[in-house]
Structures are given as C-alpha cells and as structure tokens.
Amino acid sequence: xxxxxxxxxxxxxxxxxxxxxxxxxxxxxxxxxxxxxxxxxxxxxxxxxxxxxxxxxxxxxxxxxxxxxxxxxxxxxxxxxxxxxxxxxxxxxxxxxxxxxxxxxxxxxxxxxxxxxxxxxxxxxxxxxxxxxxxxxxxxxxxxxxxxxxxxxxxxxxxxxxxxxxxxxxxxxxxxxxxxxxxxxxxxxxxxxxxxxxxxxxxxxxxxxxxxxxxxxxxxxxxxxxxxxxxxxxxxxxxxxxxxxxxxxxxxxxxxxxxxxxxxxxxxxxxxxxxxxxxxxxxxxxxxxxxxxxxxxxxxxxxxxxxxxxxxxxxxxxxxxxxxxxxxxxxxxxxxxxxxxxxxxxxxxxxxxxxxxxxxxxxxxxxxxxxxxxxxxxxxxxxxxxxxxxxxxxxxxxxxxxxxxxxxxxxxxxxxxxxxxxxxxxxxxxxxxxxxxxxxxxxxxxxxxxxxxxxxxxxxxxxxxxxxxxxxxxxxxxxx
Amino acid sequence: xxxxxxxxxxxxxxxxxxxxxxxxxxxxxxxxxxxxxxxxxxxxxxxxxxxxxxxxxxxxxxxxxxxxxxxxxxxxxxxxxxxxxxxxxxxxxxxxxxxxxxxxxxxxxxxxxxxxxxxxxxxxxxxxxxxxxxxxxxxxxxxxxxxxxxxxxxxxxxxxxxxxxxxxxxxxxxxxxxxxxxxxxxxxxxxxxxxxxxxxxxxxxxxxxxxxxxxxxxxxxxxxxxxxxxxxxxxxxxxxxxxxxxxxxxxxxxxxxxxxxxxxxxxxxxxxxxxxxxxxxxxxxxxxxxxxxxxxxxxxxxxxxxxxxxxxxxxxxxxxxxxxxxxxxxxxxxxxxxxxxxxxxxxxxxxxxxxxxxxxxxxxxxxxxxxxxxxxxxxxxxxxxxxxxxxxxxxxxxxxxxxxxxxxxxxxxxxx
Numbered sequence: 014x015x016x017x018x019x020x021x022x023x024x025x026x027x028x029x030x031x032x033x034x035x036x037x038x039x040x041x042x043x044x045x046x047x048x049x050x051x052x053x054x055x056x057x058x059x060x061x062x063x064x065x066x067x068x069x070x071x072x073x074x075x076x077x078x079x080x081x082x083x084x085x086x087x088x089x090x091x092x093x094x095x096x097x098x099x100x101x102x103x104x105x106x107x108x109x110x111x112x113x114x115x116x117x118x119x120x121x122x123x124x125x126x127x128x129x130x131x132x133x134x135x136x137x138x139x140x141x142x143x144x145x146x147x148x149x150x151x152x153x154x155x156x157x158x159x160x161x162x163x164x165x166x167x168x169x170x171x172x173x174x175x176x177x178x179x180x181x182x183x184x185x186x187x188x189x190x191x192x193x194x195x196x197x198x199x200x201x202x203x204x205x206x207x208x209x210x211x212x213x214x215x216x217x218x219x220x221x222x223x224x225x226x227x228x229x230x231x232x233x234x235x236x237x238x239x240x241x242x243x244x245x246x247x248x249x250x251x252x253x254x255x256x257x258x259x260x261x262x263x264x265x266x267x268x269x270x271x272x273x274x275x276x277x278x279x280x281x282x283x284x285x286x287x288x289x290x291x292x293x294x295x296x297x298x299x300x301x302x303x304x305x306x307x308x309x310x311x312x313x314x315x316x317x318x319x320x321x322x323x324x325x326x327x328x329x330x331x332x333x334x335x336x337x338x339x340x341x342x343x344x345x346x347x348x349x350x351x352x353x354x355x356x357x358x359x360x361x362x363x364x365x366x367x368x369x370x371x372x373x374x375x376x377x378x379x380x381x382x383x384x385x386x387x388x389x390x391x392x393x394x395x396x397x398x399x400x401x402x403x404x405x406x407x408x409x410x411x412x413x414x415x416x417x418x419x420x421x422x423x424x425x426x427x428x429x430x431x432x433x434x435x436x437x438x439x440x441x442x443x444x445x446x447x448x449x450x451x452x453x454x455x456x457x458x459x460x461x462x463x464x465x466x467x468x469x470x471x472x473x474x475x476x477x478x479x480x481x482x483x484x485x486x487x488x489x490x491x492x493x
Numbered sequence: 494x495x496x497x498x499x500x501x502x503x504x505x506x507x508x509x510x511x512x513x514x515x516x517x518x519x520x521x522x523x524x525x526x527x528x529x530x531x532x533x534x535x536x537x538x539x540x541x542x543x544x545x546x547x548x549x550x551x552x553x554x555x556x557x558x559x560x561x562x563x564x565x566x567x568x569x570x571x572x573x574x575x576x577x578x579x580x581x582x583x584x585x586x587x588x589x590x591x592x593x594x595x596x597x598x599x600x601x602x603x604x605x606x607x608x609x610x611x612x613x614x615x616x617x618x619x620x621x622x623x624x625x626x627x628x629x630x631x632x633x634x635x636x637x638x639x640x641x642x643x644x645x646x647x648x649x650x651x652x653x654x655x656x657x658x659x660x661x662x663x664x665x666x667x668x669x670x671x672x673x674x675x676x677x678x679x680x681x682x683x684x685x686x687x688x689x690x691x692x693x694x695x696x697x698x699x700x701x702x703x704x705x706x707x708x709x710x711x712x713x714x715x716x717x718x719x720x721x722x723x724x725x726x727x728x729x730x731x732x733x734x735x736x737x738x739x740x741x742x743x744x745x746x747x748x749x750x751x752x753x754x755x756x757x758x759x760x761x762x763x764x765x766x767x768x769x770x771x772x773x774x775x776x777x778x779x780x781x782x783x784x785x786x787x788x789x790x791x792x793x794x795x796x797x798x799x800x801x802x803x804x805x806x807x808x809x810x811x812x813x814x815x816x817x818x819x820x821x822x823x824x825x826x827x828x829x830x831x832x833x834x835x836x837x838x839x840x841x842x843x844x845x846x847x848x849x850x851x852x853x854x855x856x857x858x859x860x861x862x863x864x865x866x867x868x869x870x871x872x873x874x875x876x877x878x879x880x881x882x883x884x885x886x887x888x889x890x891x892x893x894x895x896x897x898x899x900x901x902x903x904x905x906x907x908x909x
Contacts, residue, residue: 264621266750266753267750267754268750268753268754312628312716313628314626314627314628314712315624315625315626315627315628315629315712316626317624317625317626317711317712320624320626321624324624336761338622338746339621339622339624340619340621340622341619341621342621342624343629418583418585418596418601419596419600419601420600421598421599421600422598422599422600423596423598423600424598425535425581425597425598426533426581426583426596429533429583430750432583432585432596451631464616464619464750465616465619465635465748466619466620466621466635467619467634467635467638468616468617468619468635468637468638469534469616469637469638469641471634471638471641471642472543472638472641472642472645472646472648473535473641475642475646475648475650476646484631484717486631487631487642487648487649487650
C-alpha cells in the first residue's frame, strides 16, 4: 500500500491557521516544539480541549528544528533524575505507538567509544551507570571487538561498549505526528500567535496574543529557549535562566552512510554528550554537535572553523569520511539552564505548569514528559477521553521505508536528491498542519535538503508553492 | 516525449543533456537498435535549457545559438535519429547486468539494457559544501537555481545579490541577472585572479559591478531573507555588505551519487567514474561521457564526448572493442594536479570513439613543467602555465599505449 499522507481536513491555508475559536479551552500549551506537540497529544487523548500557541509562523521552529534524531535509552542519564524517568517512558511509548502513526525506527544500536587511556578508564563507570539506569543489555567490547562490528573505524580506538536499544528516528515526523493526532481529535493550533501577557483570576487564564485573547483553565509553558521569559511574563517570576547551548552539525551525502552502522558516541564530559557520528533516518550521515553556550536565543550561527573542526573530528573517527561529500550544515539551540535536570513544576494556586530546560534528550523524552505533566494536570477537570481517537498516518520519509517515489500516482519526483514527489509536497501543503514556510515544508518532506541544496529543484518547487506559503519561497515573483 | 518505459533496450542513456543526446543520435546513426534516453527533469536538454545566452552550437551546428535553442536542436536531432526520450524518469539504482531501477509517476520499474551510458552531468557545489558561516535565510541560490527561476518560471528571487565565484558560469549568472533586472552588489572570487578567460572577465566592469579578487565570503546573515554578507579581503579583515541574496556559483562537482551508491569505481580526484579511453567504466557494460567525467567542460566538449561514446558503445555491442582492464593506469600526483582522465589506457585502444587526449586540471594557479613518467622514466613533458578550471591536455599518441604499469603525471613547479 502506498504511504498515505494525512487526509486533507481543510482547504489550503492562505493565512496561518484558522481564526481564533470561541470559548474557553481546558489547556493552553505555549510552544509547538517537540515537547508542546507531545503535550497537546497527551492532553487531547486524556479528554482536554487544548489550544497550542506558537509564536513562530511554523511549528518546530526553535530548539526542535536541529537535533541529532536519536531515540535514547537513558543509559547515561543522571541516576534518579526526572530526565531519566521521562526518557525511559518516552522511549517505551514511541515503540508502542510508532506503527499506528507510521513513524520510522532504525534499530542501529550505539557504540560508546574510548580513544584515550582516560576515556577507556571511564568506561566501567558508564557501564555501571547504564546498569543502574535499568539499561541492562549493554556489552563491554575490546578494541578488536569494536573493529569487528565497525571495520570503518580508525584503528586507534581503544575499547567501548554497545548499547543495543539506542535507535534513530525522524525528529520532525514524530513531532508532527503528535501534534496532528491532537489536531485531528479536536485540539486547535494557532501559529504566529505569541503570548504577550496574561492574567489568572483564580478560575482560569486570559492570555493576550496578537490575534486576540485566549482563555484556558490551565496554562503549560513549553516555550523552549524562551521558557524563562514566558514565566516572567505570566507569573512574574522564574526558577531558572536559559542560556542556549548551540550545536552545529555537518551532514554527509548518502553514500557516506555505508561507512558505519552504529551510532558512534564518545565518552561524555560534564557539559556535553560530545560529538556523535551517526546515520540519519533519511540515509545520510551526520557529525555533531558542538556545544557552545550563548546568550542569543533566536539565532544559531554557523561558524566555518567549527564546521571544519567537526569534519576533522568525523574523519579522525571514520577515516573514510574524507572522501565523502558534505550535503548540508545546520545549527540548533538546546534550552540549557543552570540546572542539569529538567525544570518541570506546577505552580500551586495559579493553574500553571512550567516545562523548562528540556535539552538534547527532549526528542526521546517528550512522550514521557507529556505523561508526567498530564499527571500534574490531573484533577483539573473531569475530562472525557475520546472513545475512539483518530490515528493519523504520517508520510514515510525513511530511506529504508516504502517511499512515495516507489508508488504509482506519485506525480513524479520534484526533489531528486531526496526523491520527494509532487504528491508528497501537495500533501504537506494541505490539511490542518499544512506547511506555512519553506523550512516547514522541508521538515515535512525533505525537499531541497539534499546534496544539491536546490540546484535542480528550486524553480519547480517555487512554482508548486507559489501563493501557498505564508512566507513565499522567492522574494518576488513579479516576473523577469 | 515517449511514455511507457520499455522493460529492455539495447542502449539506455541516463541524462538528456548535450552528452547524452549526442550519444543517442550517434548510436542510431551507427545502426544501434533500441536506444532510450532517460531524464529526471520534466524537459530534455539539460543545463543549456536555462542558459538563455550565447555562445552555444559553434562546434555542433556551426552557428551561434542561445542555450534553449541549442538544447531544443539537440533534442530534435536525437528524436529524428529514432532514439526515444523519456522525461520525468529518475534512475534510482544501477545494477550489474546492466539493469537500472527507474522511478516515474507510475512507480518503480526495472530496465535491462545491453549497454548503459551515464551522462548525468555536474552541479555547482552548495553553500553547505563550502562551509560558509552565518544563518540560513532564503535567497541563497546556485546559478542553476537562479536560471531555473528566471528563465523557466519568470521569477525574480532578489534584486541586489552578492555573486560568489568567477568561473565561466558566474558570467552566465551575470547575463541572467542583467536580463531579470537584478543588479549584483559585487562579485567576489577567493582566487587571486578571475578564473574564467578573457574576455568574460571584462563583463563586470562593463556592467559596473565591483569585482573583489582574493576575497572570501565567510558569512551570510538574515532571518527569512538575506540581509547582509561578510567578506574577508586580502588584508584578512572582515567587512559587511548589504545584500538581499547570494548567488553561489561554480565549483562544479559531478552529479555522481547514483554512481557512488552502486558498484562502479569512482575516482576521488575527478569525482566521476574511472574510465578507459573509450569512456568504459569498471563494469564494461557501463560507459560515461560529458561532465559526469569531471568538472567542468563546455556543452560543446560534452557533446563531442557524447558522440565518441556513441561510437565506442556501437563497437562494444559488436564485440569490436579491445578487452577491458590491463594496460596502463594513469595517475595524477601531488596536490597541484586536481585530476587526470581517462584513468586507464587499454592496449590496442584507438579508433571507435577512443579519446585522443588526457584531460587534466590544476587546483591553483601554477607554472612549470608537466611530466609524464612510467617506471621512473620520463615519457613526455610540456611547459604549462595554468589557472584552476582551465583546460589542459596531453596527447595520448605520445604515450606508450599497449604497455602495462602506471603512468604518473607530475608538475615540476617553477619558483615564482
């Protein structure tokens, strides 16, 4: 059966999302990143009437737009932390629901590798921590065993261990699926809708937005890199300060993916999990991230020297990379705070929950965070869960999945590098979660994300999207 | 255009640009049977389709043409010869056999061919490949994308872009800008000299566009659209320039991912397949021609290679080519030489579309003696003075074809 895009439920969008709906919501979620999307899904399935307020023109436009796409086991998470609980619950739930949502999973497993004596000395401690965290299937490996598993590695590797449960997913289709399931079961999404202020009257919230007031019984702040600012704005205080941590990545073209099977992890340091080398669900290979603290919240700037250093690091780990072509570079911002653990708290007497400081593990943990927060929200109202919720089917973009270009009636390939069909592009431009920006269209379909970065497909794509994105692809189309 | 793809054919050509179309017509004229050309674009003709300026066609049709008219003429010639051209047909995998996996709007299917010619051409390297810093706003385009927007869709993506690069294609971009009333704020070239030959280099001055040599584009800034660019000049200092777009031109790379994902040997220096003087790949049922072989040559040169490939494939189908393998391996040595091809010279390899020259390129401006050696003995030498992307050749007639071993090309640079 051909992969099916979610059924169009509305006409193509000309303005971002619908008009402001009437009436009071049970829950307002601020921020449509991976965490906000998972929250919207959980609370909708629990029976709440949910509105998601996103200040950007498109969802997943902040911290969630740039990560490594790994579904973690939590083997290296701090023992006894809320982060570990959420990772484990999120990991388990992803496995439970992914087939019903048509979400991909590449069971690659991970190797944690030691390249120096000091790193090798740290391995037993990490293995013990994995055991303590309930990840009991890790296997210690000597250098020969590591190289037998990954012959492409530099022979200077000293030792390592294997974590079978680490896997690779599509970070965007997962989040889109969570949000779409919420929307198809009654939630409302308002993009381009920044919460500029609000007040709580003891019974509910009135949130001010450029599109009018939104009222809700409970407010959940999932504003990512703006979490502390939203707290200040709404409850006049915050328990943490965000200092975004920038991560730059280098992506290699698809032939490079043949060089390695496992996710290659370094021995972590106090501040970072370190530079990872792994395949992506789309069949590329990525090297990254860097870890650079910065004050700037909106912009993650690419720095040529840092990218060159990542390439060099990648080639030191996997020498075959030297002959491979770079197909993309990107940078993301993780919402780091002064605390190591997640900052999730219900503020008593104010019907307000802060979900902050969700760093690189957020992709895995989101579903677990949503369950945890739903627990904090319980008792808010006698919500009636939908008896038979709808389960949207996501378009399959994984390299080893059944892709639309393999199916009849696809309309032909528009983006040759990523083999994106016209039918896939059309589907992403329609429905309740229709793409509003080129970046949003890229995350939904992968158009222009490949090696040519638009050399071949820009013109055709500009034609297909003309008049259909809130931000047009081409500055002016008044003719030449 | 033809519709239903056949399940088999005598020769399948991948890519309907100058090389592929020339080969198709030549094959038919030489008496090949079922010749099909597959192209993933909606229209056949390749890159010249959106290069709406001369000079095209001098070598092929002995007249000065614009790209689109030239492309149309090549397509017509291939049709008239009896070759079938399929557009919207993307080859997604190469297999031994030879067998191709092809995706169309109708899904995927396989085609079994007697011989396959790879003629997938080149593309410009992207902003990402060049590790340019800054943010990722809209309005950063290759020349190919710009020309697609302007010539094929009548769009104007920006008004005051920065133009990066000074290869021939950058001047093609300038002509496109001129036609679309786009006025680049400046043209920058990291090399100390303009890469393209005179008189192209006069064009920016004629158009009143400042040209900065020995200057790098280090960052692009902007949110939705490009706002400014950061240039690093010969003094090592950075300065900002307002611009609403960037044209990232040139630094071509063969469009060879299909090849890299398959079973054919790839030359890391050229980025294309390893071939012998007949354009024959490591799997002798596969041939290659045109810019897939190397970055980058003119359309006329690629057309000529396509014609030769047509003759070589005809001979191969008749069993008239010398056996593959053996002979001389041809290697470029040192960092100054970028590539040399063909990478192999088989014995008794003349006639029937065989190349009569080695093609090579340098990576930086050089002057000195180019030396060809075999087993330590000098076989040929010539004085050269060259810039990157300029054509350099060595006559194959001067080389000991028929012998075995390795021919090494080396540059003895003169002290500046």
